[in-house]
Amino acid sequence: MRALHVITGLGVGGAEQQLRLLVRHLPVRCDVVTLTNPGAVAEGLRADGVRVLHLGMRSNRDLAAVPRLARLIRRGSYDLVHTHLYRACVYGRIAARLAGTPVVSTEHSLGHAEIEGRPLTRGTQELYLRTERLGAATVAVSETVAGRLRAWGVPAARIHTVPNGVDMAAFRFDAGGRRATRARLGIPEDAFVAGGVGRLVPGKRFDVALRAVAALPDAWLVLAGDGPEAGPLRALAARLGVTARVRFLGECGTGATAPGVPAVLGAMDTFVSASREESFGLAAVEALASGLPVVHAACPAIEDLAARVPGAIRIGSGSAAGDPTDELTAALRRLRAGGTRRLPPPSALDHYDIRLSSRRLMDVYAHATAPVTPTERAHP
Structure with missing residues (x-):
């Protein structure tokens, strides 16, 4: 054919x-x-x-x-x-x-x-x-x-x-790669790092992740992606006083200084998806495959599964009416207090x-x- x-x-x-x-x-x-x-x-x-x-x-x-x-x-x-x-x-x-x-x-x-x-x-x-x-x-x-x-x-x-x-094997966690990517990005090895991956557009609500990290002293944020919200998000980081703790990476794997998505996920301690709505939520599945806890709003890839997905934490309603910033801040605070550790990729992900x-x-x-x-x- x-x-x-x-x-x-x-x-x-x-x-x-x-x-x-x-x-x-x-x-x-x-x-x-x-x-x-x-x-x-x-x-x-x-x-x-x-x-x-x-x-x-x-x-x-x-x-x-x-x-x-x-x-x-x-x-x-x-x-x-x-x-x-x-x-x-x-x-x-x-x-x-x-x-x-x-x-x-x-x-x-x-x-x-x-x-x-x-x-x-x-x-x-x-x-x-x-x-x-x-x-x-x-x-x-x-x-x-x-x-x-x-x-x-x-x-x-x-x-x-x-x-x-998803090619699950491509996202297998590598401790050595984590240290190398953090060094490359100028992030301390012992820092608590939240992150997101996707187009920088209003519906992804990356501003929610910025505000949550701003409320947590010493927490860092890594955002991988590009789009029309890149400028406004950088300006918001400056207003919140967290520019030094935020890394805007642009499109992953498309330049000499941009690591690929698996390497970026390996450098994180938790993944954030505060999207207002999604059709699937591919980045969240890739994060789970990397062994990360995932704090998410709307994510059909997780919600459509019959089995509970270990490591997936639901916040808000995913609707325009609700601002999940406080919920996200609380979830990140709990994860930071519990210590960073890698989780086994959930067996439910075999569906993908x-x-x-x-x-x-x-x-x-x-x-x-x-x-x-x-x-x-x-x-x-």
Whole structure:
């Protein structure tokens, strides 16, 4: 089987990194097309030996991108097109239908009021639903997202839940690496360090983590990621008087001075995710795989598991109405008082092993490429 993955952009982000990891583990020959921004993840995919093409889409309304993509799909003789992120799903479904190729779409970042960190409008929802009908299947990265899709009106039979996957071995704790990363970042070896990983956007509420650490003398904070809130967060750290105890690392693993996510997690004593809402919560799963306690607000990856997850501490409601700063401060104070120690990765995380996710996705691919029955042909 030959599959073409179509994604909106390939800058550093959860969906983009997940695509790279997935392509490594799928038993399928894969090429990747990015509509815009062939960034750091494109470089990583090429280093993995994956063919990456840039469609050169100029704007959200660059309709000429549709026939260009359709021609590319035809020339490649792909058996399947797999789209990721809103813009790629809308344009990719249309192009794949024009090319006569079945298409599967993964919904990575659907919230109650936002999609991919942007306000969710009626027009956005309507365009999504109209083009969703052109696909063979829609993949939800969590049961939470599957429920949101059903609430939108996507038929349950079209929704397949395939959770994001994690390469657990890549996050195994390394004491020597911890000391080296702390030295590299200028953090004392015996300091209590909280941290977060993700796009610096308002919905992630990294300001809550800053305020909590500011209330704990001698505690440190490490934030890995970039985005529009980088400037305001630095300004807030200065106002709170904690600049010397905070490390803003930018995008992990994309420069000579930026350590990768496993190394950053290894340098922490606890992980914080105060997000208002999430579609999955991949960074929290990676932190648990690294043996960290995780203090979280909204996190479907943890909440959707049937079993209790040791080391996961729930705060707040995850809603816009509640400010979990006080709860987070209290939780960090308790963890600091209890002493720092690494936890065994919870067995429940086996549900998110990348090899299992790839097998689940192959089942969806088989469903999408199965011969169409006369009834289905008559009633698309």
